[in-house]
Amino acid sequence: MFRPSLHLQRHQFVVDFVKRNKPKQVVDLGCGECSLLQKLKFHSEIELLVGVDLNGAKLSKKKHVLAPVSTDYLQPTFKQLCVQLYHGSVTQRDVRLRGFDLVTSIELIEHLPLDDLDQFSEVVFGYMAPQTVIISTPNSEFNLLFPGLSGFRHGDHKFEWTRVEFQSWALKACSEYGFKVEFTGVGEPPPGQEERFGFCTQIGVFHRLLDRDRHKSGDDVDNHFSYTLLYSIKYPSLRDHNILRKAVVSEVLYWAEKLKQEWLEELTEKREEENPVEDCVREREEHGGIFWTKGDEHECHMSHRHVSVPLHKLWTGCPKLSELTESLHNLAQLIIDDPQIKLNQDQSAVIICFLEEDLEDDGPNDLMDSGYVEANNMEKELWKTDG
Template identity: 45%
Template sequence: MDVGCADCSLLSKLKFHRHCVELLAGVDIDCAAIRQRMHALAPLTCDYLQPASRPLTIELYQGSVTEREPCTRGFDLVTCIELIEHLEPWEVERFSDVVFGYMAPRAVIVSTPNAEFNTLLPGLTGFRHKDHKFEWSRAEFNTWALGICWRYGYTVDFTGVGEAQDSSVGFCSQIGVFQRHPELNVPVNNTPVEATVYRLLYKVVYPSLQDNNIFHRTLVSEVIYRAECLRRAWEEEEEEEEGVAGQTVYRCGRSVHVPLLRVWACPRVQALCADLHHLQEVLLGDSRVQLDANGGAVVLPGDEQEGEEEEEEDCGREEFAMRPAKCNIEEDWDAEIG
């Protein structure tokens, strides 16, 4: 969960890490900032053509990070990027209790401007942004972070944004990476909480192979594609040398039969379905692919049949074009000119 997600720029990058993320959530008090870019989080065409093996859900909420919300509990990671400096000092204490005490994620990443770096920013007087309520020095940030660790059972590592100029100035923005200590007892807050205080603005579920319908459609499409590739490769070899030894594709009448074992041997098909018997069961129950009587080969229409149909259509068009046009309307040129 990204608290203070604003225009969702961080979530837009994290959505591409499908191998390790199953739920992304963002919350911000400014719903206009979320709505400006929230549709950029929608799935792309490639997400439907090649669904990932893991599911991904993205949820965006309007709400304050100083309020307890049940849906914010249970996250592995909470990020707070350049947010706390926008809070009033009394709100920082409330924010700390909500994030570290109530939400209690396994890890928290907090970044905030480093006030000591401001001397290197030309023309800057005061804070970096008009909405900043404060900007901490490194000592002030360290004091707050270590207090969090002592109170809520976390450890922290300090780093920063960009490259540190020197020991007297430090990073442009300072970062604290908090890890909940597994051996420490985290305080449990039993205060009654309202059912819902956040407002859901946007939710999208990405297609994944864990959905049976999507899995079957993807598998069948891949089988048809691989069968066509094998058929084309065989036809090219047949043109070069008639009667290729050990051919794995054969013609039966006007149809082309591609052994299912050869299709299943393709790495992409095996990645989708590791069992040949299961693959056969899926294909037998789908009308988009035809198997032979034994269920051991994929039957594809031959090019000869398609060519004959096209030839018949062409002949029909030529015959129609050669017929004299009959017209019962008598033209009166004199009347037309007049």
């Protein structure tokens, strides 16, 4: 009857709420197949994403959908995300779930015995005391539109409420625990039948009125650990110093090699134009261009030659490096102790060594005996970068 399906519409409702309100800590009660969690993990504003379900075997089977993929490791971002799955009942307290920004309960309460609803309200609204709660449940008035349906929509449902019944329960919870509620839903009825049937799925969005530090309920001093942690994973993040350093080193090595190759290509072009090699070196020296030297074999075992690429050129020429490090000083500090990178004496440039075969064999080879040629800056025209 619905396109997209009612299941997807319910999840999209939560996703849209997350986009607008940007909660950092979210828990989905009765997470089941983890499909809602799988959608929410892509939202960078969320730092802690938790699922709770009574079916531990299902959680263990589905946890893989929440694991980082290869691109999360190869291209980490500043996003910081921890995902956790707990085996437990929503009628039990657990101190680890207190004070979240958002609690979702999508098509859950109708699976609880009516006698457990008061305990559910006390745990979710009272003990957990989140900023916002989103609860969805079937609207029994809509059932008349389902051909051949008798009884409840699902064999495990213990009840299905009318709009009045749901609103009565929701307003009672608000009164007891200091919330206000907005009623809405997904799954629209046929045109002109909105007032008679309402939404197929009715939704209550509860907002807490009291400051969480002032709101107390029951024996809050007791730390309850009722749930069993089945899965916990932290996504790779550039906020981790080691991961950030690896990303910066990778970029430095790539761009330094790229700039070295560009310089060698221009040097080869000079030779093809039959210009003396020493003129090429002198030209770069006079224009403050890249310098290159006859290196010390104790400093570079690959060759007696190396190219020195100033850090400031790497930082300004590679947008990603400037984004990752924020300053030239930070760039130097991140790479200074890395064994893959060799810096000059004052740590202002990266030294790139190369083999003899990097140079063309044709033409004069005066560069081998040109001695030490130094300049402070690289000629702008010689280094054409994406930045």
